[in-house]
Amino acid sequence: MKTVYLAGPITGKTIAGANDWRYEVIRKLEMFYICGISPLRCEPARGDRYTIANADPQFGTARAIGSKNRMDVRMCDLTLAYMPKSSNDPWPSVGTISELAWAAMINKPTILVSDDPRITDHPVIDSNSGWILPTLDMAIEVIVGIFKDYP
Numbered sequence: 001m002k003t004v005y006l007a008g009p010i011t012g013k014t015i016a017g018a019n020d021w022r023y024e025v026i027r028k029l030e031m032f033y034i035c036g037i038s039p040l041r042c043e044p045a046r047g048d049r050y051t052i053a054n055a056d057p058q059f060g061t062a063r064a065i066g067s068k069n070r071m072d073v074r075m076c077d078l079t080l081a082y083m084p085k086s087s088n089d090p091w092p093s094v095g096t097i098s099e100l101a102w103a104a105m106i107n108k109p110t111i112l113v114s115d116d117p118r119i120t121d122h123p124v125i126d127s128n129s130g131w132i133l134p135t136l137d138m139a140i141e142v143i144v145g146i147f148k149d150y151p
Contacts, residue, residue: 002147003035005072007100008082009093010040010050018050021082025136032144037076039069069099077147078111079103080139081129085116092119104128109146111139 006022019040026036042059043050058064073079081100083092103110104127112129113136114120120132133139 001033001035002078002150003037003076004029004143005037005076005079005099005103006039006082007069007073007079007096009087009096010043011052011093011095012049013087014049015045018045021136025080025140028140029143032148034143034147036080037072039065039072042068065095069095070102073099073102073108074106076108078109078143080143081110081112081114082136083112083114083116083119085114088114088116088119092116097125100125100128111142113139 004025006025008018008021010018019038022036022038022040026038029036040050043065044056044060046056052062059068079099081096083096087093100110100112101124109130110128111131111133112120112125113133115134119125126132131139131142133142
């Protein structure tokens with residue numbers, strides 16, 4: 001089964017804000033026997049938002065998060081980086097940008113989904129993105145298109 005790492009903003013997001021788009025992508029990919037991998041699968045929220053304060057000592061420390069996310073980028077067949085303009089204020093997700101670069105460095109395919117020209121027009125982000133698309137549905141079409149004939 002092919003796997004897709006679902007990179008996107010987490011810190012400061014509500015539980016729904018960080019997870020809902022991931023659940024939707026996972027659900028749509030499952031119909032084509034493609035597995036979406038969420039970095040939040042073992043990162044607990046503290047209260048109603050994900051924060052870096054009061055981190056969970058097993059899964060929420062900087063080292064734990066970085067180690068798990070690097071492992072996911074290495075293990076997955078493709079990285080989907082979701083960076084909508086609404087999530088990029090006051091600044092874009094540095095972690096998501098890092099994950100996009102990690103994937104590109106090891107020659108994994110990447111898809112960036114963003115409607116924010118600060119992101120899509122940046123030369124380094126552009127050069128690390130195999131596809132730059134405006135919607136998640138378009139990204140899902142690309143993922144299914146390139147993976148559907150693989151066992």
